Amino acid sequence: MAENTDPTSHKPLQGIRVVEFTHMVMGPVCGMVLADLGAQVIKVEPVTGDSTRTLLGAGAGFFPLFNRNKQSIGIDLKSTAGQEIALKLCLSADIVLHNFKPGVLAKFGLDYANLQRLNPRLIYINLTGFLPGPYEHRTALDEVVQMMGGLAYMTGRPGDPLRAGSSVNDIMGGMFGAIGALGALMQRQHTGRGQEVDAALFENNLFLVGQHMLQYQITGQAARPMPERISPWGIYDIFTVRDGEQIFLCAVSDAHWHTLCGMFGWDDLAADATLATNNDRVRARPTLLPELRQRLQAHSADAIAALFEQHALPYARIMRPEQLFDDPHVQATQGLDPITLTDGARAGQTVHATLLPLRMDGQRLRTYQNPPQLGEHTQAILQELGFESKTILELRKSKLIE
Numbered sequence: 085m086a087e088n089t090d091p092t093s094h095k096p097l098q099g100i101r102v103v104e105f106t107h108m109v110m111g112p113v114c115g116m117v118l119a120d121l122g123a124q125v126i127k128v129e130p131v132t133g134d135s136t137r138t139l140l141g142a143g144a145g146f147f148p149l150f151n152r153n154k155q156s157i158g159i160d161l162k163s164t165a166g167q168e169i170a171l172k173l174c175l176s177a178d179i180v181l182h183n184f185k186p187g188v189l190a191k192f193g194l195d196y197a198n199l200q201r202l203n204p205r206l207i208y209i210n211l212t213g214f215l216p217g218p219y220e221h222r223t224a225l226d227e228v229v230q231m232m233g234g235l236a237y238m239t240g241r242p243g244d245p246l247r248a249g250s251s252v253n254d255i256m257g258g259m260f261g262a263i264g265a266l267g268a269l270m271q272r273q274h275t276g277r278g279q280e281v282d283a284a285l286f287e288n289n290l291f292l293v294g295q296h297m298l299q300y301q302i303t304g305q306a307a308r309p310m311p312e313r314i315s316p317w318g319i320y321d322i323f324t325v326r327d328g329e330q331i332f333l334c335a336v337s338d339a340h341w342h343t344l345c346g347m348f349g350w351d352d353l354a355a356d357a358t359l360a361t362n363n364d365r366v367r368a369r370p371t372l373l374p375e376l377r378q379r380l381q382a383h384s385a386d387a388i389a390a391l392f393e394q395h396a397l398p399y400a401r402i403m404r405p406e407q408l409f410d411d412p413h414v415q416a417t418q419g420l421d422p423i424t425l426t427d428g429a430r431a432g433q434t435v436h437a438t439l440l441p442l443r444m445d446g447q448r449l450r451t452y453q454n455p456p457q458l459g460e461h462t463q464a465i466l467q468e469l470g471f472e473s474k475t476i477l478e479l480r481k482s483k484l485i486e
Contacts, residue, residue, distance in 0.1 A: 095122020
């Protein structure tokens with residue numbers, strides 16, 4: 085298998101080759117996780133390029149964020165020559181992953197049954213909308229499964245379902261696909277055989293709302309949308325304070341409560357027997373929270389934050405995504421890496437992308453390769469597969485590769 089050429093260190097998946105047939109978010113996230121861990125990830129694109137390269141608005145960050153550390157080859161899979169190239173590429177891989185609807189890659193002879201017959205060690209990752217069942221042939225998007233899976237209901241206000249503010253199912257679904265791939269790699273060490281792994285958007289969403297499903301079974305009470313939920317904590321809310329600023333404040337234990345009262349000199353509240361325990365304060369929320377809002381109105385968000393910081397109580401300023409570039413913790417933990425854009429009017433521009441939220445051996449997993457240009461690695465990949473330069477030139481002239 086091909087070696088990862090990152091010169092800085094030996095990464096966990098160095099020497100593992102991944103071939104991905106992906107688009108949008110879920111599939112690319114799975115490949116990105118494996119690439120960040122050091123695998124050689126080859127992204128197979130149409131000769132016209134992944135459509136997310138040119139998305140506008142909320143999709144503008146899809147391709148550059150989720151396709152770093154990868155190589156790109158453009159192949160016309162509808163052609164016989166393209167299918168032969170893709171087959172040869174897949175048979176050189178440890179892992180093949182895709183996020184197309186069931187049956188799409190089978191048209192090109194790139195389904196698990198065919199590839200496994202030719203390479204029993206192959207691990208094949210299906211990243212789909214639904215696990216096999218009545219819904220499996222539906223077209224699924226993140227927002228679709230949020231609506232049908234109860235997450236939008238839980239996020240919005242009553243009567244106003246609202247999608248979460250990120251592609252949570254796509255991102256987590258891709259991560260679970262990567263977890264499955266890692267587990268399959270470990271199992272292959274013992275069995276010598278690969279396997280097929282399925283990860284799906286709807287099932288990921290089901291996992292996210294599982295706590296609310298269990299709440300209903302345990303208590304007999306259906307979970308209310310988050311803005312109307314019965315909080316398990318007495319103080320766990322957004323407060324509007326001086327000058328209209330907002331801050332999220334928490335006191336989730338009795339020790340927190342007494343610290344909070346002591347910080348502000350609220351001796352009367354500390355001595356109130358009806359507020360003695362967290363459950364007491366939960367029951368008293370309808371009257372307690374308005375009282376606290378009134379008492380906190382005269383304080384600035386900065387002053388409150390300083391007190392909570394000093395006394396180690398949980399709190400949060402209400403931040404917007406664009407403000408996080410200057411966050412001192414993000415900077416101190418090296419949570420962003422520069423990448424150079426490769427598409428559109430801003431090609432060549434340097435931006436800063438978030439890294440995987442983990443460290444290994446005390447180090448963040450860094451970006452070692454910019455998101456690839458379409459077909460940036462086609463020549464090198466085909467030469468390594470044994471194609472002669474003349475053949476590659478003919479394929480390129482026939483627009484069968486890019």
